[in-house]
Amino acid sequence: MSQHLPALPVIVPLLSALLITMLGWFKPRLSFPIALAALTVALLSAVGLMGRVLSSGAAAYGMGGWNPPWGIAYHVDHLNALVLIAVLAAALVGLIATRKCVKEEFAERIVPFYTLFVLFVTGLAGILLTGDAFNLYVLLEVASLTGYALIGIGEKRAPLAGLNYILMGTIGASFYLLGIGYLYLMTGTLNMADLAQRLPAVYDSHVVALAFFICLTGLFVKMAFFPLHGWLPNAYSHAPSAASILIAPLTTKVMIYVMIRLTLTVFTPDYAFDILDIGNAIVWLAVIAIVMGSALALAQNRLKHILSYIVVAEVGYMVGGFWLGNRAGMTGSILHIVNDAAMTLCVFLAAGALLTRIREDRLAGLQGMFRKMPLSMAALAAGGLSIIGVPPTCGFFSKWYLISGGIEAGHYGFVAALLFSSLVNVVLFFRIFEIAYFEPLGQGHGHHRNDPSPMAEAPTSMLAPLVVVAVLLVVLGLYSGNLVSAIIQYAIPAQII
Amino acid sequence: MKIVALASVLLCGGILIFGTAGFPDFGDPLSPPASHVSPHYIEEAVAETSVPNIVTAVLADYRGFDTLFETAVVFSAAMACFFLLRVFREDERSPSEKLYRHLPTGIILRIDPGGKAPQSNEFEPIDPTWVPHDMIVKTTTRLIIPFIQLFGLYVIAHGHHSPGGGFQGGVILGSSLILYALSQNLRMAIGRMGETVSAVFCAAGVFIYAGAGALCLLMGANFLDYAALSPLFGVDAIQARSLGILVVEIGVGLAVMSAMVWIYYNLASVGRHQEGL
Amino acid sequence: MNEWIAFLAGKFNYWGFIVLMMIGIYAIIAKKNLIKKIIGMNIFQTAIILFYVSTAAKRDAGIPIITHGHGMSGHSARAVDYINPLPHVLMLTAIVVSVATLGVALTLAVKVYRQYGSLEEDEIADSIRARAGGDQ
Structure with a gap:
């Protein structure tokens, strides 16, 4: 089983989110234990992954048994194993702590709340682990869509804040997608490792520079970097407290990880720091x-x-x-x-x-x-x-x-x-x-x-x-x-x- | 605001148009996308997955993991609509007055709040906002809906050989139910496919997909490696991939159909599930 | 002159996507009505789909479905005869994502309307201010 560890932090929460809906629809009491079990297993496998990375270096996992440039590969190294543990641990603690809150705030909505929250964590874990630039976009949308819903459920100004978050978040994610499209147009591949190999040959093209800037702008929107932070304060402060406890520690950190991954792994560090300067x-x-x-x-x-x-x-x-x-x-x-x-x-x-x-x-x-x-x-x-x-x-x-x-x-x-x-x-x-x-x-x-x-x-x-x-x-x-x-x-x- | 927006948009567009100068030409068969990863798909897809529609092969097998989360996105959107809109409390739900149509005569009764609803099945409850009795529309949709659904099933099942697949077929199936809700009314559609059914089917569709992947994992191969399912299907590894694709397409179709219907229920009735468009 | 025509013929498709994208962004920034903003967002996403699909095109190539299907041992498909399937796959995903986003955005717009009785940004801002005044 240990060779499947890179897949588990994503698959287990995904399957559990579906179970929460299917079983919880009839027995809402089950939704919290399933969510708890899912995040615990995910956290344990993340810790296991970290152990493996520490003992034998970076690990890869080909989804569907296909080799990287053709299939989607997961890639674990020190950076994402560390952030993964932090994110999953924060999510787990948040989940336990907000149990009462959720019961009070979302009396009839417990099942959809936990489904969406576990899917949110699934999305974030996937973003951290994936080695495929397009797969990252899909997972980003899983995490964002569920995040919009969890924030928009609040009272007073929350729906409006959620709508603004959707508009800005979609611009951010779409910019990222567009940047990846430019990279695809210049290299013909979406796999991060393969991109890293093929990109240096076209570093002098201004399309690549444009792609880098477009991706970076998109990520800056998503992580609420100052002039593009407009969505964050209202979204986090008007969200119900259970949702803000669960979302606030996670989203921006994961987007910063993506920026680091993009700059260091997809591009080489000398591109950002020396060539573009x-x-x-x-x-x-x-x-x-x-x-x-x-x-x-x-x-x-x-x-x-x-x-x-x-x-x-x-x-x-x-x-x-x-x-x-x-x-x-x-x-x-x-x-x-x-x-x-x-x-x-x-x-x-x-x-x-x-x-x-x-x-x-x-x-x-x-x-x-x-x-x-x-x-x-x-x-x-x-x-x-x-x-x-x-x-x-x-x-x-x-x-x-x-x-x-x-x-x-x-x-x-x-x-x-x-x-x-x-x-x-x-x-x-x-x-x-x-x-x-x-x-x-x-x-x-x-x-x-x-x-x-x-x-x-x-x-x-x-x-x-x-x-x-x-x-x-x-x-x-x-x-x-x-x-x-x-x-x-x-x-x-x-x-x- | 408008001037600033226009200026920034023009600037941004100008930069992007300037950027296109470095692009490979449109339709260039030697461009990097046409010459790096994709030729493998075109040349090997049939040999490796036994699916002649390469888009299906890439969608559900080579990049099946993307598609799994794509289905999860649909599921989360449906769940989000339900979560945000659904009204649970009875007191918020009851409208001020109710209207009933006497079917044989077409006479409409108005029942004030607290009044007793007519019990005979010659009466049907109708929406206060839209009441005409459209026999032509109702009869026509009744006639074509089965064919729409049949076509939806065909599109799902024939995705291996022609344009189609779970998403397209699921949308066609879902639209047939939405058409039913539009031509009759929301209550009758919910009577045919209730909220519980749509919610559980929606989750079950994604679960079929993810479960097929997890089954491969239990059989000792990587997640979503359908070749591992060959002992279950009783065929060789290549054929197993083709059958595995069919299984996940069915899951996708189920999830998308229920999601469309479910989103429609919640959006059209603003979460009240009483009356809608 | 010929160079310019070649440039134009080679890139016009990409310009189309840029124009569409800018229309979308303009609508998101400048329009006051929330539904118009949401439509702008959708146009913006569609523009990106157009871009990706453009990258898939190949001259003199057909749709990526191998015509003979099964039993075509002997001769294998040649990459130049079929357009690139990958962007189409990716955009199938992006279409689904944009539909899902649209659904959630409309849901939130419904909620906003239920709360403020309006979808015009300035009217909503007025009523927020009025309520904040009422609180104190």
């Missing part, structure tokens, strides 16, 4: 993204809006770090994919936990929450400290790599932007802590829901995973050195120093 320009774009994302976060007065804009700024970190083009920057960027998945999960989960007790997420509504929900607020604090980059938490280490990459590349604008963003995050989170810690409970106007009962924590099923994630932030931080030396350093091509 666009690294510097994109890092400057990332600087703008970080500064604007942080500034816009500062202007918000609702918790989930703030967190959404922080996600926009974090995308800037990862894009910028990658395009610095040196080993430290790329290490920081890849490490930050993992860390940011955990951090985003932590803060959105904490926000979701708080929102089970208060209906309004205006900051003023958080008064006295430290006393009312000490553990949830402590977890939010841990997430906040990690986003700021305070030493024992993992956020510090990836930021350290990013900053040292910036200094090494002599790109002080990027370093300054990172420091600025940390400063803004300090202001943001301490404003939250101040309101939640120092201002007494129940004062202010119109917060009659904050009854003066001393403790009213979120349900345990949500609290336990939240605490685990908060602890994980520190554990990830302590072991980030091992993570880099054992995995990430092999994910970056040797010619990059």
